[in-house]
Amino acid sequence: MPTRADRPYGSFPRGRPDAVAEPGASPSPQRERIGAVIRRALPWGAALAGPALLIAISLAPVPAPEDVRPSPTPTPAISEVYAKVAPAVVQIKTAKPDGTLVEAGSGVVIDEAGDILTALHVVQGWPSVTVIFADGTQSRAVVIAQMAENDIAALRPATPPAQITAATLGSPSTVHIGDDAIVVGNPFALTRSLSTGVISGLNRSVQIPGQGRTLTGLIQFDAAVNPGSSGGPLVNRDGDVVGIVTGLVNPTGQPAFSGVGFAVTIDTAAGALGLPPD
CATH class of the missing domain: 2.40.10.10 (Trypsin-like serine proteases)
Incomplete structure (x- = not known):
């Protein structure tokens, strides 16, 4: 039997040392059972990982496509x-x-x-x-x-200027009641005066005093016109000519504006030169 001297203090840790397996020895039955449980559990875990990932991807919010719309063209001042x-x-x-x-x-x-x-x-x-x-x-x-x-x-x-600025002709088919009515003319010799209002009516008929003739298909508007305005352009908000001012109506018979003006549509007017609007 070994003596204390044969086992100096510190040769072994306190308590009973674990048994050291002999090389080539079979593992204990308990370890075999634990290993079998782990091996059996791994395939299930691997099988579950795929569906879980798929569900996570499927449930992730899909960004909605952006509704990209062109900005409307701003209306000219x-x-x-x-x-x-x-x-x-x-x-x-x-x-x-x-x-x-x-x-x-x-x-x-x-x-x-x-x-x-x-x-x-x-x-x-x-x-x-x-x-x-x-x-x-x-x-x-x-x-x-x-x-x-x-x-x-x-x-x-007979002698036009070297640099000529021509107006752009519009289309009367684009004119609607309530649209802006813009008139530029020379009332009372006040050159290139501006007046604004709205289109008040379409396809109006007006009898010319003292001539027994009736003008038809006229545009009615309430932008101010006075003596000297006749012949000037009626313009839309794009700056295109849609009519030629022909006159005004005053219940008193005086040549003064009372809120009702008329213009010949530009397609009719341009027909005098064989120039239908674009």
């Missing part, structure tokens, strides 16, 4: 509309037999040749007509076409 059309507006003066010029009305340049649309009653019966462009250029003009049934005349200047 009235000042921008005026800046577009005013350079195309002309002042029309007629001459008495003695050569004295008389303020007559307005007109609008509609092509690069400098041809002008105006109201026929502005120039009819006068021996000569003078037009004054926005840059101050003055020129004699002649009537090259007229449509008495629509109170429309087309003028051609």
Whole structure:
């Protein structure tokens, strides 16, 4: 039997040392059972991991596609509309037999040749007509076409300016009641004056006093017009000409604005020159 001297203090830890398995010895039955349980459990865990991951992916929120819409084109300001059309507006003066010029009305340049649309009653019966462009250029003009049934005349200047600004013609089919009505003209010789209102009616008919003729298919508006405004352009919010101002209605018979103005549609007016709007 070994003595204390044969086992010096510190050779073994306190308590009974674990048995050391002999090399090649079989594991204990208990360890075999634990290992079998672990081996049997692993396939189930691996099998469950796939569905769990699939469920997690399926339940993850899918971002909705963005509803990308183009931004609406901003409506031009009235000042921008005026800046577009005013350079195309002309002042029309007629001459008495003695050569004295008389303020007559307005007109609008509609092509690069400098041809002008105006109201026929502005120039009819006068021996000569003078037009004054926005840059101050003055020129004699002649009537090259007229449509008495629509109170429309087309003028051609003898000496147009070197740089001509023509208005853009719109389409009356785009005009609706309640739309903006913008008029630029020369009321009371106040050159290129701006007035605004709304479109009040469409396809109106008006009898011309003292002439026994009726104008039809007119645009009614409430932008202010006065003597000198006739022949000027009625413009939409895009700055396109949709009509030529022909007159106003006043229940007193006076040539003063009472809230009702009329314009010949631009498709009818441009027909005097064979120029249907774009």
